[in-house]
Amino acid sequence: MGRLRFNMGLNPETFRWNLQPGKSFHSPECLMVYSKAGLGEMSRKFHCIVRNRIVPERFRDEPCPILLNSWEASYFDVTHSKIVSLSGAAAKLGIEMIVLDDGWFANRNDATSSLGDWKPDRKKFPFGIRGVAHQVEGEGLKFGIWIEPEMVSIDSELYRAHPEWCLHVPGREIHLGRNQLVLDLTRKEVVDGIYSLIKELIESSKSVSYIKWDMNRHLTEVYSTALQPEEQGEVEHRYVMALYGMHRRLSKDFPDIRIEGCSGGGGRFDLGMLYFIPQIWCSDNTDAMARLRIQHGTSLLYPAQCVGSHYSVVPNHVTQLWTRSRTRAFVAMCGTFGYELDPTLVSEKESSQIMQHIQVFKSIRNIIHKGNLYRLWSPFNTGFCSWLYVRDHSSSNSMHSTGQEAVVFIFNNTDNFWSSLVPRLRLRGLKPDAKYKILEPIPNTLNRIPANLQVVRTIKPMFLMGEKVVFMHGSTLMNAGIPVHFLTRDDCFMLHLVEVPEQEIDLN
Template sequence: MSVMVQENTGLFHLQSAGMSYMIQIVDGYPLHVYWGGRLRHRDSMDDLLIHTPAKAGLDRLPQEYPQYGSGDFRNPAYQAELEDGTRITELRYDGYRIIEGKPSLPGLPAVYTEDESEAETLELDLKDAYSGLKVVLSYTVYANRNVITRSARLSNGGDKSLRLRRALSASVDFSGKSDLEMVYLSGAWAREANMVRRPIHQGETRIDSKRGMSSHQFNPFAALVTSETTENHGEAYGFSLVYSGSFEAGAEVDSFGSTRFSMGLNSFDFAWLLSPGESFQTPEAVMVYSGQGLGGMSRTYHRLYRTRLCRGKYRDEERPILVNNWEATYFDFNADKLVSIAEEGARLGIELFVLDDGWFGTRDSDNSSLGDWYEDRRKLPGGLADVAQRVNEQGLKFGLWFEPEMISPDSELYRKHPDWCLHVPGRRRSEARWQLVLDYTRKEVRDYIYDSLSAIFTSVPVAYVKWDMNRALTEIGSAALPPERQAETAHRYVLGLYELLERITTAFPHILFESCSSGGGRFDPGMLHYMPQTWTSDNTDAVERLKIQYGTSLVYPVSAIGAHVSAVPNHQVGRMTPLEFRGDVAMSGNFGYELDLTKFTDEEKEIVRRQVSAYKEIRGLVQQGDLYRLKSPFRGNESAWMIVSEDKEEAIVYYFQVMAVPNPPLRSLRLDGLNPELEYEVQAGNGKEMSTHGGDRLMQLGLPLAYEQKDYQSGWFRLRAVTL
């Protein structure tokens, strides 16, 4: 039993194998009692109970779904505007239910269970007697994971319309904890997922996106930690939003030394009209507790998202090694050129060829044809089917790039349906990359995209799709919505996207979908529910990727991280790095190449052949193992991480040094996650070195490292448990 109830005290105890979360009903208000390491449930829990009555002031009480206007002056979790213009509601407890397993969220992605015994769900009913507003707070606790998911369903049970102005997914009050630090991921295009850690003080520390997408600037994730928390030690409280649109997350420290953390849809420019009988479902917030530092938190997220968020054929299957033609040709290609790259890839052991942008309409640059999803017969005289067949004949599968959410003003689709883009009548339609955003709130638009893509998928043997989205939302309005619902457009866009993704991935389960948004602009759990991997960044420079992939791993599993070897000088920063270094970085994720293989020398081709062969041996472990971060690229010249099998019988260790060091000291790398009782045979990735070490020694003393006097050193090691 994961949810225990004490009726006499109003206490709800949600318990997993290593965590407890407690709620108490006091004077009709659900209050937050505890979240942390596992506590035994006892008949008497008086030492934990809140005895302060609500009449003492809501501003002093730790609440589960706080409101504004009745004495709590901190940020509320929700706000509703009534038909008379007032904005005062007061939710009070109205009952509860315990459900075995985890119900799905209508129209929204969420983590799930495969067996009802994995989790239990507590639903708390709240009601505002005056307006008829009802809220169901949903808490799912997994029995064997330190995870709680939270969401809210707001319903209008009255006889008059009301308008939601704020509807967050989760709010947690940490009583008396004002000395916390907030960890989050920030950046921009081509430099995503920079790890930021800073103390929070009285006032607010906030991250958000107003871009209609989760954004390059901030990922929909944050963690609260203590000042003593490290990668391996101390407490971490993680919050991750399963959503792909505008969001907000933040910590507010009040004058009494308590911290309120809240997360959900961005309240800026948001409103949702609820007519009598209508409901609104918030996205899901996934909350993780770790007593083993940030690393323990990350591994909990990785296992959950890899196995209970991602779905479909490729969730547990090894991902193919691909070559993408984008940086090899950009828009300048023909069928023969594409097939020549595939032929070379086949000789090197590559398994999938991906045709990127430029194959449709009259697409010779960024400024046309989005929306015209039919092949360009100038470049491809035999069409896509001909290219796919020729690629398949080389023994490679065929993949294809799309940007289905966009429309070019210079396109047949726009000339026929100029009202199909997001726009506001009488206002200019601001373009980015010479494109506008299709109005996915409209069913006819989604149907057009579904029919266009389906026609290709049923006539061409497409095994992989890269689904791109290259700009944020502007002029967020819909010609299909009435005036009173225009502020719903951004969220309805995301709901429309999810509806289309559910439909198309269900219809074509054999296709491996990879999401992309100019790289990592929409690397979020919502997209992972439909597409099990994401193009992590448009920046393919190996040195920059050390930080990008390391930061991304704070929340997302290696199986979700797309990583390619590209040409030098690098197209984003102009850096020259060795092919071995580029390969080792990319082999830390879903491995592939994005360059012209036909231009490689025989020596370079032999290096690629070895990389491909090696990755095929280790990719099952890389993509499905447990990640341990050893050295942070944000702190110095070195980076290192390792991936360990669940039974701890195998491991892969990666090590990188960016610049050479004069007169270096002897070095060793302390490992993690191994069984201290086992002996491990350690073999260098080049196969030339082998030694045996105890797991205890590798974790306490470290793995000795050789040193070469050169920039951009890298290497990887394979560990296997042996019997002496």
């Protein structure tokens, strides 16, 4: 018999609580699952709990709008006219929301100033947030906005008025992180002051339906001048409880606003946060090949519907790597699915591809977001990656009364694929005796010339299974598997499987 030990609870390294007589302390809840079938079953159990018990009930069955975020399109250089221009182009592609990212508030032209001053820059937005939001809505799109309410810049009206509102150790030099300081949320006046600014922003715009809530530096010099020396071990815990409290107030005052948590990406992933907000931005690295590992690891605990993932331009702004449009789209589809680009600069060809991606995603997103995930190939163990989502409609409220649907994504991220055998991809989670119709909604546009191994583009669609529609047994798919032939380092495939009755099969 082996032994298993694990520790749960608050990290004692920086935590101390001065519990007074007659007072109480509520420790955090701990969520555990048991799996007798490895990490895959563990993940599926966690996903089920997160989807059905953790995320706010009002968002459990409401998909995130397909959005375009302005950050990689414009960075700090956002203006009324530019956002309106982005909106018009985005609407033509089928995008459903515009999110105005950093740079919209007074004197915010780079990362060195103005955090805490949540008032629109009248030079950039002469009609205020209400004016630009109104025009975005005129294009048929929803409107969202970026804020970083837990932070303050030294060069800001807020800091000049209340320098004591930041976390700092009295008598010691204050150190900046990303040119900013962290506000002391253990102080009620700080929380109330920041919340009133957020509330005013939302109410004055009359159109905010989405907030990207960012947090771009770690808590350092964790000391509150509002607490006694013996209470300083309580600061981090009080900070988080106050943050939850702000989100509780937002949920009550503005229940229809969807909030995405963010902290340089995945630093904000936390079941406590997901109790108030339905999704978290996975990483500021939007490169599709890098995202394979990032999203694969995130999937250990968190379902796809909670994982913020966007399609961005090439070369990627973070890695400077080029990746095919379909690959960027397929990776983003394994999350909330959105865009980080300027649609006014997109070519006619890529615009057509984006419209196709959006149309296909809408047809399969409920399978991805509600289905059971099977990680078939790990990018940490091989140069390949594959994720399979299986949804049993007989146990859901789907329009399909019975049967399964599945979507499998297959990615390459290695150079030796052309000279080495790629293993057959064996699916899992299907019904062995069931028959499945296999479709490839977005077939490949590349082919290899056998005579010289040259990879060329082709007008004729190239289907991984050799045909537009293929029928196979679940047992065959899970045991014999699917032969996979990659043509480029960033090659990929997506197959849609639908369980069908025996009589529907036509082999002619």
